[in-house]
Amino acid sequence: MEGMGYLAVAYFGMLMAIALWTYTVVRRSQRLEDRLAALESVSTPASSQEVQNDMSGEL
Amino acid sequence: MASAVLFAGFGGIGASMLLALLWAPSVSIDAFESPAAQRIFYWHVPAAWAAFIAFGALFIGSGGWLFKRSERMWRLHVAGSEAGLATGLMTVWSGCVWGAAEWGTPWDWTDVRLNTFGLLTLLAVYVVLGRNSQPDGVETRDTFAAFGLYGFVLVPLTYIATRIWTIRHPGPVVGTDDGGSINSEMGLVLFFSAISFTVLIVGHMMASMRLTDLEQKLERLQSQTDKVV
Amino acid sequence: MAGLLTLNEVEVRRGMDVVLRNHHLTVAGGQCVALVGANGSGKSTVLEAAAGLLPLEKGSVLHGTTVIIDHEGRRRTGPLTLGLTLQKNGVLGSEVVEEHLQMACSMGGTSTDAAPFLAAFNLKHRAKDLVAHLSQGQVRKIAVLSALLPAFASDEACLLLLDEPSTGLDDDAVKVLCGWLSALRQRGHGLLVATHDQRLIEQATHLHDLARGATEPCKAPTDHPDITTPSAPSRRCSPAAFGVKTHLQTMLWLNTNGMAALLTLGILLAMGTFYPDLSPLQQLGFLLAPAFAAGLCGEPLVAAMREERAASWWMAVGGGVPHAGWMPLMIGTVVTAGASVGFEEPLNGLYVLVGALLCFAVWHGVRFMQMATVRLARPHAAMVGLLTPVLILPYAVLIDWLTR
Structure with a gap:
């Protein structure tokens, strides 16, 4: 493989690692939202408000 | 806030990649077997630097949980382990590819720095996957925090390896007594890339800590709801 | 109603001991047969043999008219949808609650909304959680639902085998379970329930006493109101x-x-x-x-x-x-x-x-x-x-x- 080939493979791998890392954060966030939706479907008004107050802060 | 830092980090590393590929000066064929592949340096070194930050966070977080039972420190452990895994893998991958180009082999079992860094990355894999396989609890936290604490001994060893032993991995190019062997343009791109990776990893860790905080709050609310419904 | 489960002269060993000898048992559609007996009498053995999980020394087990296992080691997949709750919960900690239930339902070729069932068991807020995050009692509820949901979603008669389903359940959950067992029975499904719990025994149409090896009808259980469970076809999870x-x-x-x-x-x-x-x-x-x-x-x-x-x-x-x-x-x-x-x-x-x-x-x-x-x-x-x-x-x- 030529030097440029090694360069491309290296950066591609690192970009994939960053993409995967970011994907795990996004997926965690989505699962959190799903679990919150499940909780809100049965929650009392007080706990719902507490959750909303917490979740309203952005990441 | 974390999102803003994260996006700034993405922008920075994207720009540093473009600078590395298009602007950074070429190196001499006398100094490098594969001058083109040398440009891997501009992400490889900052990724390693970011990994050290992450493992440092893992160490502090692990110690904070084990000795102070601090929830905030546990969140730092979680964030540090995930960041260490990602940046460790990036460093190992780019290093192996560059090693294949430059040394003719992707790995050298006699090189202390490579092997200690590889072990650190494996430790991060173990801590992340292991923790995700267990329900949250004191036993889980104590077990993996202990690994995070003791594994940290590899970090200073990795850092000083090129100074103490004559090994294949090159020695430091910045921060040495003689001013280093790096030219100013290369230094500029490297510095910019290092800052970008630092911002990225700080942003990722902030996001992770926030998510862990929310997960813990959600778990508490669910436990309360278990009792009420 | 047609026989859904038949154990024909079944003999089963556990270790070197013969636990079941020349055992007969049938469960027809619309019946709820309670398996009763002392600890160690072989209730779980009967259930697991009925599920085709144990090799037979003698005899055969049929689901409908298909021999699913016999003493010569021949095995076939039965034609009926099987709902099964073993004494252990049969679910991995890494599964998401709702996904596990959908997967269990898909075994009958159908899918249904698990939310009302989770709500009845006070687990709706845990629908998106990993099973590993639940308490043992909560996991037990999921294990029971895994057996019942495919039958609720199915228009055809199913066979349900439940081993001590009320273990670990709170009183409210047991009441709900009794209602569901009644509803499933009225829909024509066949149930075999190994239990010591008198509340579940009261839902039975027949008692099978392991000590005597005989099945006897018992006092007709009270019918509970049926539940509407819309369902849709679903691909079976392989x-x-x-x-x-x-x-x-x-x-x-x-x-x-x-x-x-x-x-x-x-x-x-x-x-x-x-x-x-x-x-x-x-x-x-x-x-x-x-x-x-x-x-x-x-x-x-x-x-x-x-x-x-x-x-x-x-x-x-x-x-x-x-x-x-x-x-x-x-x-x-x-x-x-x-x-x-x-x-x-x-x-x-x-x-x-x-x-x-x-x-x-x-x-x-x-x-x-x-x-x-x-x-x-x-x-x-x-x-x-x-x-x-x-x-x-x-x-x-x-x-x-x-x-x-």
Whole structure:
């Protein structure tokens, strides 16, 4: 493989690692939202408000 | 806030990649077997630097949980382990590819720095996957925090390896007594890339800590709801 | 109503003891048969035999008119949808609650909204959680729902086998369960329930006393109002699909197969630059060694599925134990390509394909050996690894044939 080939493979791998890392954060966030939706479907008004107050802060 | 830092980090590393590929000066064929592949340096070194930050966070977080039972420190452990895994893998991958180009082999079992860094990355894999396989609890936290604490001994060893032993991995190019062997343009791109990776990893860790905080709050609310419904 | 379950002169051993001898039992549609007897009398044995999980010394077990297992070891998948709750919960901690229930429902070829059932069991707020996050009582509720949901979603008569379903359930949950058992019975499903719980026994139409080996009708249970459960057709989740999903979620393959391949390659690369000096046969042997090593580790899900007897649940309901499916092809491809890069060999498509097929064949071959020990009392103590050298000769023969 030529030097440029090694360069491309290296950066591609690192970009994939960053993409995967970011994907795990996004997926965690989505699962959190799903679990919150499940909780809100049965929650009392007080706990719902507490959750909303917490979740309203952005990441 | 974390999102803003994260996006700034993405922008920075994207720009540093473009600078590395298009602007950074070429190196001499006398100094490098594969001058083109040398440009891997501009992400490889900052990724390693970011990994050290992450493992440092893992160490502090692990110690904070084990000795102070601090929830905030546990969140730092979680964030540090995930960041260490990602940046460790990036460093190992780019290093192996560059090693294949430059040394003719992707790995050298006699090189202390490579092997200690590889072990650190494996430790991060173990801590992340292991923790995700267990329900949250004191036993889980104590077990993996202990690994995070003791594994940290590899970090200073990795850092000083090129100074103490004559090994294949090159020695430091910045921060040495003689001013280093790096030219100013290369230094500029490297510095910019290092800052970008630092911002990225700080942003990722902030996001992770926030998510862990929310997960813990959600778990508490669910436990309360278990009792009420 | 037609017989859904028939145990014909069944004899079962546990260890060396004969636990069931010449046992007859039938469950027809619309019946709820309560299995009663003292501890150790064989209630769980009857249930597991009915599910086709135990080998028979004598007799046969039929689901509908199909013999699902007989004393000569012949096995067939039954035509009926089976709902099963064992004494262990049969569910992995890594599964999401709602996804597990949908998967269980898909075994009957249908899907239904699990939310009202979760709400009735006070678990709606846990629908998106991992099973590992739940308390034991909550997991028990999920195990019971896994058995009942396919029947609720089905228009055809199903067979439900429930072993101590009320264990660990609170009083409210038991009341709800009694209502559901009644509703399922009224819909024409057949239920066999092993229980000590008087509240469940009161829902039975028949009592089967193990001590006497006889089934007697009992006082007609009170009918509870039926529940509307809209359902839709759904593709059955196969053991391979579930296995691949679990592997990707938990990265189990990395711990054993992945590390074996990585270490093999790493050790070979550590030997220095020797590769160009080897003969073509030796070169190919080293090139394919990581894929071979990955396959030799076998199927990690076999051990993982021992959690809560999930493997037994899958064998009875899903028709097989989950496995990695096509994943060994991918892993074999990647490690062989990696070995080519590591040894600085040009990528040879044929060798990469052989690596993929080799990993696949060896992985599933070792899995077959592992499955052979699954019925032992302590399967993890049976050292299947000692049998794997038998694969080395075929490996050597393959390499030799490829390099001729």
